[in-house]
Amino acid sequence: MTALLPWLVAAWLLGIGLYGIVTSSNYIHLIGCLNVVQSATYVILLCVGYRWNAGPPIFDPQPPGTPAVDPVVQALVLTDIVIGATVSALLLALAVQLHKRKGTLDPEALRPMR
Amino acid sequence: MTRTARLLLFAVAVLVLAPAGVVVAMNMPAFGSHELPYGDAVNSTIPAARHISNMVSAVNFDVRGLDTLGEEFMLVCAVTGTVVLLRGERGEKLTSHPAQMRGRLNAPRSDALVLTGRLMGPMVLLFGLYVVLHATVTPGGGFQGGVVISSGLLLLYLCEDYQTWRWFMRAGWLDACEGGGALIFVLAGAAPLCFGAHFLQNIMPLGKFRDMLSGGLMQIVNAAVACAVLGGFALVFLEFLEETREPRGDP
């Protein structure tokens, strides 16, 4: 069970985030839910690179050669975090402007031009 | 679709996907004890090849530097988009006085807050700088340091008055910082081409292992990333704050 836990948590985050997006009635709330979907990818990637009884991939006190976890996935997650934050900023800017024009943030009350 | 129909569709889909997810999870390699050939190769070759101890920085700025280059420009895209969207019809003019929120007093800041801010702000900035500079040795680097510095600038906003802060935080400067960081990154990548090396190839002197300035080209790339991240996040904060300060007139 423990071995499955990381993957199940990632799947849970993905599912619950999507549920939030599907049911959201406020764009700002929806953007928060999008961040939950994204955190699933952090969990997957970092858990993939984890290794029991290994240190961080930074050989500062310990000498190179000591067992360390995978640095590649960590670099990928760093990239991912920056992407997530900036896309959130962009989405928030869209939501703020939309609110200025339509006075609401409820997706049901707003519809693009037909 | 009505809300119920949508939820029903979603529920049915999740019911189908759940067993598929479990099957995939059961077939995943064992957590924490499977092979990691790529990561191990990095861990075993980089300290000797690049004289640095932070493998994550090595992957970000050297081995997979192209990813970071793309990501930096993605940041530029997102920030540019945010700025264009928020400025919109407001334009880039400085407002001469801090507009205040409708129906709310602009309470004067307490001395304690100003003092804390003035003490904390520079300390946060210094800490950010430290984080940027030690990218190749200890955890941290251009990303983290850039974000820390930009939030330090935000802290200064809390304690200084609006005009001083706005004088200090010019959109033009931040634009230049962001775009300039990105530009330095590309040029740092292209410079080795002049010496017959590959794009982003690290042909600079590498320095001593665990030295603050070890890693050669990585130092430049790291500084460029710090500039771009700092400028980008500060611009986003600035434009969002401007947004709160300007109540719209009646339509």
Place this chain on the structure above:
Amino acid sequence: MTDLLVPLPIALPLAAAAILLVFAHNWPEGAPDAIAVVVSLAVAAICGLLLPRVAQAPIAYWFGGWQPRHGLTLGIGFVIDQTGALIALFIALLFAATFIFARGYMPEIGTYFQALMLLMMTGMIGFCLTHDLFNMFVWFEVMSVAAFALTAVRLEASALEGALNFTVVNSIGSYLMLGGIGLIYAKVGALDFSALAQGIAKAGANPVVTAAFCLVVIALLIKAAIVPFQFWLSDAHAVAPSPVSVIFSGAMVSVALYGAAKLYRQVFAGDPAVDFAMHHLMLGMGAASAIVGGLMCLWQRHLKRLLAFSTISHVGIMLIGIGLPSAAGTVGMIVYLLGHGLVKASAFMVAGILLATYGGIDELGLRGLARPIWPAGLALALAGLLLAGAPIGLMGQGATLIGSAAASAGDIWAVVAMTLGAALTGGAVLRAAGRIFLGLGPVPGEEEFEPTEREAETRRPFWLMFAPCAVLVLAALTSGGTVARFVHRAAGPFIHPDNAGILQGAAKLTGSGGIAPLPPDPHPLVPWLGLALALGLAAWDLSRQYLPHRLLSLSRMGVAPVWAVLSKAHDGIIGDYVAWMVAGLAVMAAVLALR
């Protein structure tokens, strides 16, 4: 020398965009436009120089000088074959044409427009050339984020709403892709395409590999707007500024499918579940997109929205090409991608010309108004004929290749679907051309003018806007046979890459042998049937006033229920779109489980 050229298609536009941004406020008027045109032409020239150099064998270029050692790849490589270079050349030329078309567009946002467009171009080119899965994701994100921002720059409510839906749906797609990358990394421990291909072959049939493929490909299908992931497209393409729509429909959507084809052929091919998914699911989804897009297209009156739905139909046809087991299908898809890009770009340029000249784009509202700019009408009509599947030019060659590959695989229904989809969209475009430029069709009553928001775009000289449009559509018309033969000759390394050579860091990759000769078209009459159907549809709609009432009401009764269902699904509510997306994922999983 060759080595020097490879990073430039990326480095040059990135540097130009950065310089544009650093001096954002100090450019003399017109300079950013000129820089953008020059840079995109320079990138096109570089790709053009690369083409003959990779004719014998592809080039592998390792960024940072991290050549693979002992079969292990550390760094990121670009492996450039003729197909990739050709697509990059096409993208750069399309951007150059668009920059000319857009000269003087949106002075209010200044240099930001050109900078974002250049970054989007870089994202697409990097996406096409890269040989590393995560790097592919990064360039995919660069292109997406630039596209998100560009959709909304006009700041109208509909543009903002369209951009929000676009961003949310596509970001979910990106995160799914990243999850897929995590799964495949767990299983194989590599990110380079060749290393992945070898690792997958070694791992054998495995649900993790299949799941990774599904997740990665879904992101690309979302970007490509394949049914049931297509909803965001019509919201975004209809409201984006015209030059941006040109790029969206002409390149962005189909480039995502090119990525899917590359991933399938170079990484995942051979895994039985993945092969099954490609040859059955993708065919089905492609056929569904062709039909749904075609039907929705026929029912639109907002010209940009009409063209947006026709894009859905045509990417469906491309997906059919990818899904076919034979290499001929993939070759056909690449030819079709080029042809469709040129034709659809020029059609969107006509829409942009109408917006700039008449300030509106409602088909009924513009009836007969655009007679003075008849050359644009000619271009739109020509585009309509080509979209309808006329067996001439690039699109015709591509459609013939895909159709004959489908027929030889025994999937006649796919041929029917693609012919029907093309005919529907072609009919719609021809009808719009006839109504707007010739004043055909019944006179609309007062109540039929729908109030639209301010859409007018900056007025620019007509010939400046029309020249790129005419060049593109003429290129699509005349270059068919040559390009098709070229793509066929070049497809060998695309379909069978030299994985062993790449992984050994070989200085010279072997140019793997060609692929099977293309099958002859078994049904040469089918495209003409489609064309006739398109002309019939257009004629039917434009001569309503002469048709007997009984016939009209009968046809309306037949069509109304389909229209009701489809239009209700395209309701602009983000929650619905995401629910459909999850349902699409569930269908994929179910089909693969019950295989």
Place this chain on the structure above:
Amino acid sequence: MTVLLALLLFLTAATGAGIVFSRDPRRQVLAIAGNGLALTLLFTALQAPDVAFSELAVGTAALPLLFLVALASVRTDRKSDL
């Protein structure tokens, strides 16, 4: 160690759900910061100090701040529905 990781994974799952179920955007800001903190702890336990640092800076500070500011600017707007 196993127990710690499992606990942190559960914490992440719970705080993630917390974001979704705090339907009031103002309360959601707190949930986002909480989730950021949970992720930071998880990343530290997974031996990823670099990533934990970024998550601390971005997830617990910058991102909630952005949400706060966006909410404030929506509230400044007269036709507010929040």
